[in-house]
Amino acid sequence: ARSGALGQALLAVLGRDRLDEAAWEELEETLLQADLGLEPTTALLTELRTRLRVDGTRDPVAIRATLRELLLAQVDPTMDRTLATARREVDGTWLPATVLMVGVNGTGKTTTVGKLARLLVAQDQTVLLGAADTFRAAAADQLATWAQRVGVEVVRSDRDGADPASVAHDAVDRGVADGVDVVIIDTAGRLQNKAGLMDELGKIARVASRRAPITESLLVLDATTGQNGLRQARVFAEVAQLTGIVLTKLDGSAKGGIVVAVQRELGIPVKLVGLGEGPDDLAPFDPESFVDALLG
Amino acid sequence: MFASLSDRINAAVSSLRGRGRLSDADIAASISEIRRALLDADVALPVVRDFTATVRERAEAAELSKALNPAQQIVKIVHEELTRILGGQARELRFAKRPPTVFLLAGLQGAGKTTLAGKLGRWLTEQGHTPLLVAADLQRPNAVQQLQIVGQGAGVAVWAPEPGNGVGNPVEVARSGVAHAKEQFYDVVVVDTAGRLGVDAEMMQQAADIRDATQPDEILFVIDAMIGQDAVTTANAFAEGVGFTGVVLSKLDGDARGGAALSVASVTGVPVMFASTGEKVGDFERFHADRMASRILDMGDMLTLIEQA
Ligand SMILES: Nc1nc2c(ncn2[C@@H]2O[C@H](COP(=O)(O)OP(=O)(O)OP(=O)(O)O)[C@@H](O)[C@H]2O)c(=O)[nH]1
Numbered sequence A: 001a002r003s004g005a006l007g008q009a010l011l012a013v014l015g016r017d018r019l020d021e022a023a024w025e026e027l028e029e030t031l032l033q034a035d036l037g038l039e040p041t042t043a044l045l046t047e048l049r050t051r052l053r054v055d056g057t058r059d060p061v062a063i064r065a066t067l068r069e070l071l072l073a074q075v076d077p078t079m080d081r082t083l084a085t086a087r088r089e090v091d092g093t094w095l096p097a098t099v100l101m102v103g104v105n106g107t108g109k110t111t112t113v114g115k116l117a118r119l120l121v122a123q124d125q126t127v128l129l130g131a132a133d134t135f136r137a138a139a140a141d142q143l144a145t146w147a148q149r150v151g152v153e154v155v156r157s158d159r160d161g162a163d164p165a166s167v168a169h170d171a172v173d174r175g176v177a178d179g180v181d182v183v184i185i186d187t188a189g190r191l192q193n194k195a196g197l198m199d200e201l202g203k204i205a206r207v208a209s210r211r212a213p214i215t216e217s218l219l220v221l222d223a224t225t226g227q228n229g230l231r232q233a234r235v236f237a238e239v240a241q242l243t244g245i246v247l248t249k250l251d252g253s254a255k256g257g258i259v260v261a262v263q264r265e266l267g268i269p270v271k272l273v274g275l276g277e278g279p280d281d282l283a284p285f286d287p288e289s290f291v292d293a294l295l296g
Numbered sequence B: 001m002f003a004s005l006s007d008r009i010n011a012a013v014s015s016l017r018g019r020g021r022l023s024d025a026d027i028a029a030s031i032s033e034i035r036r037a038l039l040d041a042d043v044a045l046p047v048v049r050d051f052t053a054t055v056r057e058r059a060e061a062a063e064l065s066k067a068l069n070p071a072q073q074i075v076k077i078v079h080e081e082l083t084r085i086l087g088g089q090a091r092e093l094r095f096a097k098r099p100p101t102v103f104l105l106a107g108l109q110g111a112g113k114t115t116l117a118g119k120l121g122r123w124l125t126e127q128g129h130t131p132l133l134v135a136a137d138l139q140r141p142n143a144v145q146q147l148q149i150v151g152q153g154a155g156v157a158v159w160a161p162e163p164g165n166g167v168g169n170p171v172e173v174a175r176s177g178v179a180h181a182k183e184q185f186y187d188v189v190v191v192d193t194a195g196r197l198g199v200d201a202e203m204m205q206q207a208a209d210i211r212d213a214t215q216p217d218e219i220l221f222v223i224d225a226m227i228g229q230d231a232v233t234t235a236n237a238f239a240e241g242v243g244f245t246g247v248v249l250s251k252l253d254g255d256a257r258g259g260a261a262l263s264v265a266s267v268t269g270v271p272v273m274f275a276s277t278g279e280k281v282g283d284f285e286r287f288h289a290d291r292m293a294s295r296i297l298d299m300g301d302m303l304t305l306i307e308q309a
């Protein structure tokens, strides 16, 4: 996430000796440009106005610091962003942690499965992948390539169009039998307004959790996504009981500001960020650097 | 939960004032609602600014209509302006005088290029052409195989001399694809390329090299209808880096308002030519500017009223 344009704009606005209406408007526009959304932006600026009135601050540097502080509060650094990936013993049997990867088409689910597997393997965990996207052309092969790349195995169906829920089930089953630490299940992209596909996802989640509970249900959100991201999160949260968000493609020019509204409304923390197409391009979400990137 | 724009303008515009012009207060209140609606639809800020200025100008100049109330009249102006920009230079695809015609697909990662290649292939076949799809994405894992399966589903031939997954030179594959088409009398070549970011100079250069090697008749920029404010930055980066002659808006079967269409069309002046509306090979249609205008502003109901007036 390059481009200090927003930061420069902010400084330009704040550098004036008086914050006139035009300056406020510019400030609003710079926040909107990061896909923060009109409502959160308005709320934030109202708060900033109040704070400035109370503090009586004129100093642009102090004003910028206040804005940063308010933004950071919106992103909420106190949220628990750890991943539940430890296996646990239930009635004498070791059950793997199960991670379900969900989201709309093309956001980076399969890639994130690969990267996450790499991360876990590096932490000496054993990982098994489940190819529950049986729909998109070569989806299972794409996942298998990732599996090979990061040195883990993948459970897949031998035919296209197989029931994705049963593949997910088989993957968890095999994970239990093999005593792996984590099973990561890749699912097909689906738009949240497609009721049939969302029902299918609900079924995948139900069937996959028969043997062992799903410990992480991650919504993969593309950083370029605009206001539709909130609708995505609402519907997926309901169908797949989301526990976290992965914000991908942050290596581009988009800032991913929509996650601010998503976290605020749904209380689901962003846990990971995608920073490229390589196996190591996955990092924990850091509220401070996210906000700094927003501010340029 | 969201009132449509026409409802909100209706609420904002105080009443019939019975004068010769729309009142300044009504115009101001409407402009603020229009701005909100455009931003909610992810229309890029600079475009919102230009657009509202134009609408304001037209509204101020407009004679009050007998058939329409002031709110309806403003909605009508908005819709006309939107349709004008979106449909601006609507035209047919350009085919080469001497085949093969080359269409090059470009766009961000995951935008829908490979899927579109299959859809275009099927559509071209239905139009009586003999297309060839070229697998020049050698980067994304199993992109070549994906295109092969997509081609098979569409009943279209695929040129895939390299396995991909990092192996092979995409510029060479594109070049040999065009040569192969010439030899085998395919009359249209659709080149699928890897997704790339606007900020990735090296990958953008590769796209330019593929362009130079294939001399495409159309370069189609594929963009996801869900994209937000980044649409303009990215469109400008592609316009500068590789250039494009047409836009395809993908994933329009979703519930995104699709403000990107307006952003890209108005900033680059390049027309949106097609809409991708699903994952299946037949989910592909011509772009309809008027439908898109209603979608962006969510004002279908009001338009029916206006049309009846
Ligand atoms: N630049 C960049 N590209 C990414 C990132 N994550 C994924 N991609 C690319 O985005 C494209 C789509 O990624 P996939 O992992 O196939 O996405 P998906 O969500 O599994 O897609 P579907 O299964 O088709 O819905 C690929 O070209 C990836 O290489 C990222 O963090 N940065």
Ligand SMILES: Nc1nc2c(ncn2[C@@H]2O[C@H](COP(=O)(O)OP(=O)(O)OP(=O)(O)O)[C@@H](O)[C@H]2O)c(=O)[nH]1
Pocket (backbone or CB within 6 Å): A105, A106, A136, A189, A191, B107, B108, B109, B110, B111, B112, B113, B114, B115, B116, B137, B140, B143, B193, B194, B195, B196, B250, B251, B252, B253, B254, B276, B277, B278, B279, B283
């Ligand atoms: N619902 C819907 N899904 C689409 C549409 N177009 C493409 N997709 C899906 O979006 C995802 C990405 O599509 P691809 O065709 O692989 O995108 P791409 O641009 O080739 O991706 P990269 O090669 O990784 O850059 C896949 O899951 C497709 O099935 C569309 O119009 N509607």
Ligand SMILES: [Mg+2]
Pocket (backbone or CB within 6 Å): A109, A110, A111, A133, A139, A186, A187, A188, A189
């Ligand atoms: Mg996938």
Ligand SMILES: [Mg+2]
Pocket (backbone or CB within 6 Å): B113, B114, B115, B137, B140, B143, B192, B193, B194, B195
């Ligand atoms: Mg592709």
